[in-house]
Amino acid sequence: MTRKDSALTLLQISDTHLHAAADSRMRGVTTYATLLSVLAHAQRDPRWPVDAILATGDIVQDESRAGYERFREALEPLGVPVYSIPGNHDDPKLMSEILSSGSFHLGGELRHGRWSVVLLSTFLAGEDAGGLGPARLQGLRKALAAHAGQHVLVAMHHHPLPMGSAWLDGVALRDAAAFWSVIDAHAGVRAVLCGHVHQAADRTRNNVRFMSTPSTCAQFLPGNDFFALDDRPPGMRWIKLHDDGTIETEVSWVPRA
Numbered sequence: 695m696t697r698k699d700s701a702l703t704l705l706q707i708s709d710t711h712l713h714a715a716a717d718s719r720m721r722g723v724t725t726y727a728t729l730l731s732v733l734a735h736a737q738r739d740p741r742w743p744v745d746a747i748l749a750t751g752d753i754v755q756d757e758s759r760a761g762y763e764r765f766r767e768a769l770e771p772l773g774v775p776v777y778s779i780p781g782n783h784d785d786p787k788l789m790s791e792i793l794s795s796g797s798f799h800l801g802g803e804l805r806h807g808r809w810s811v812v813l814l815s816t817f818l819a820g821e822d823a824g825g826l827g828p829a830r831l832q833g834l835r836k837a838l839a840a841h842a843g844q845h846v847l848v849a850m851h852h853h854p855l856p857m858g859s860a861w862l863d864g865v866a867l868r869d870a871a872a873f874w875s876v877i878d879a880h881a882g883v884r885a886v887l888c889g890h891v892h893q894a895a896d897r898t899r900n901n902v903r904f905m906s907t908p909s910t911c912a913q914f915l916p917g918n919d920f921f922a923l924d925d926r927p928p929g930m931r932w933i934k935l936h937d938d939g940t941i942e943t944e945v946s947w948v949p950r951a
């Protein structure tokens with residue numbers, strides 16, 4: 695497929711929650727089957743193929759090697775680079791063993807034309823909430839300084855803005871204020887992208903677009919103070935980053951069979 699312009703096209707998938715067993719169910723769905731349904735749906739979309747897939751955490755639910763291997767086996771045949779970051783349910787050590795070779799990358803950066811995509815780990819061992827801490831904040835500062843003059847998209851697992859759902863906001867990014875103070879100091883940051891919240895959001899804070907993306911499995915009911923499931927189907931987000939800094943994005947949902 696020839697590209698019409700030099701835009702960077704991405705597909706974000708998030709919160710796949712795979713298990714060691716392919717037929718394991720979680721919150722009413724077989725998570726491996728719903729991941730396959732998302733990938734099949736994506737490949738039928740005119741925006742396919744993308745330049746890269748961003749997998750924004752909670753790749754497995756049970757911290758199992760077999761879950762990561764199944765994720766790799768499902769995505770490898772697509773022939774597209776896959777950039778992953780850990781979520782609270784992940785095991786970063788297993789991810790670095792299984793998802794950081796060949797076309798698979800763990801964290802790091804993706805550069806294309808005028809855009810840089812910075813992948814940021816918010817993983818805290820033993821916690822459902824996320825955090826950066828001084829070392830990661832300093833790494834972010836350095837990365838953004840190195841990309842001065844570029845448009846930047848920052849991708850992370852935990853949400854750095856409240857979703858208006860008390861239970862979810864209790865497991866958000868803890869040092870969100872420190873995170874935003876770094877972002878606010880770098881004019882090139884155009885957008886912040888997250889997973890974790892199993893729902894779509896798209897708003898703007900100080901000229902920076904903030905987007906969250908549905909899970910490839912079950913969704914959470916937006917605006918609910920207690921845990922509740924939404925009946926929306928598996929979803930994904932398409933992102934097209936244009937040279938002039940503009941962002942075209944859309945969430946698509948897998949139609950029910």
Ligand SMILES: [Fe+2]
Pocket residue numbers: 751752781782783851889890891
């Ligand atoms: Fe999560």
